Every structure is written in C-alpha cells, then in structure tokens.
Amino acid sequence: MKTTGINRRNFLFGAVSLGTLAAATPVRAFEMFGFSGNKEPKASHGKAESFPFELTDEEWRERLTPEQYKVLRSEGTERSCSSPLIDVEGPGKFYCVGCGHLLFATENKFYSDSGWPSFYQPYDEHSVGTSTDYKIGYARTEVHCANCGGHLGHIFEDGPPPTGLRYCINGVALEYVKDEEAGEKTK
C-alpha cells in the first residue's frame, strides 16, 4: 500500500534525521517533513515503491525460475518468438506467475508478428500499472503487474482498434488458464 510506504519513509527519515536536525530551525524541519510526506514516492525507474503483494528479493528468487526472475524482477526480456503463449487462442485468462493476479484475457489478444504475446488492452483497470523507462535511451511505457509490481513488458502505439495499443508482454511472466479449466484450478 502506498500509505504504508510513505509512513515507513517518514519513519525512517525521522529516525535517521532527528539527531542531525537537532540544530536545525523548526521551520526547516517542518519543510523537510512536509516535502517527504506530500510528494509521491518515486523510484529511479519510475514505478511506485510499494505494491499490495510484496516479497523480499530472496523470497522472489525461491518462488520464481531464473528466467521468470529475470523478466519480472530485473525487467529483462525473453527471447523473441520463444513463448508458447504467442499462438494461444480460445477462451482463457492470463495470470501473473509472480502473484496470481489476473492480467489479460484471450478476447483482448491478437497476433502481432512481434515475437511476443500481444494484447490491445489488459483484463480491467486493476490489472496492470505503467511507468516510463529510458533503458534503451528513449522513453518507453513499461507495464507491470498492479499487484506485485512484476515487470511484464512494454506498451506501443501500433496496436489494433479499439485502443490502438499493443501490450507487448513476456510470455514467461504469464500463467495461462483456459476458461474450461478454471473450475478445476480453484477446486
């Protein structure tokens, strides 16, 4: 939760700074705390600092395969045309392999010829979050799981109607479940 993140930041900030701020004027201290509390926490990669589902780095490494970890936790990219999910059709849903969050549905999937599973929109407004990344020298829209923050891929503006968007997603970050098997899964 964002609030927890902000509170933790303030707490840490306060704990570290109380000694050094003893000599500072109250006004200055107030301004500094105000700045810390009112600004949206921002990491260098532009993502929010906290998500509803969080694990330690060690726990992620235990939970994920090395390939999944590379994509979800290190913003890696799987090899083009390597995902068996590129050709998946028929009613089904795609979940985050990191946390099980519902991300995409086959009804919003299309074949893009890009080498990665492609969707023109996520499952719903709670599925994914975005940030701006400059990893390869220019701005791209990065897309991640809204629940755990795991990196999924990027969004490009060359998709089909109705959105004109292409969510270019690493298949290794997804778990595909056919709708007809969904009942089995929850049993």
Ligand SMILES: [Zn+2]
């Ligand atoms: Zn997730």
